[in-house]
Amino acid sequence: MNTTLTGYCAVVLRPEIDKVHKEYHDNEYGFPIEDDNGLFARLVLEINQAGLSWETILKKKENFFKAYDNFDIKKVAKYDEKKIEKLLNDAGIIRNRLKVNAAVENAKKILELQKEYGSFKKWIDHHHPLTKDEWVKLFKKNFRFTGGEIVNEFLMSTGYLPGAHDENCPVHKKIVKLKPMWMKK
Secondary structure, rough: OOOOOOOOHHHHHOOOOOOHHHHHHOOOOOOOOOHHHHHHHHHHHHHHOOOOOOHHHHHHHHHHHHHHHHHHHHHHHOOHHHHHHHHHOOOOOOOHHHHHHHHHHEEEHHHHHHHHHHOOHHHHHOOOOOOOOHHHHHHHHHOOOOOOEEEEEEEHHHOOOOOOOOOHHHHHHHHHHHOOHHOOO
């Protein structure tokens, strides 16, 4: 194991750690997401992680995409009680009414932001840079089920806040080439 790495970068190198972590670490974590459905998907996944392990979410990720119509914001915003009940009975995802309702309500809010700003991404870009506390306050004002840790991980995992990777992690170098928002002041 590379002892110069810390945090998630070091964890994914442990032999006992499930390969889903390495795949996520190497190909998704900290990489900028350009499309609104992708940002929405990450937000919903981060919300669903609350109180659970990230490994649980990673192992169920494909199920989430299937259950939530590939996180098509317009479709999720139209979910009715029948669809919500179907989600609450889907063992392939996290069956928590608060989290499912948050996905639907947050999709509706994103549609509003798209009308005003052109896209969810442009709304986030418009507010960048903020401190973590300012981001949390902004997200809590606009979205459901978005506490400090959820907002922090959402923004770090999508390239808006630094810290996803150690500077000496090879993935960090790949991300820097993409010029994530945290590099722009």
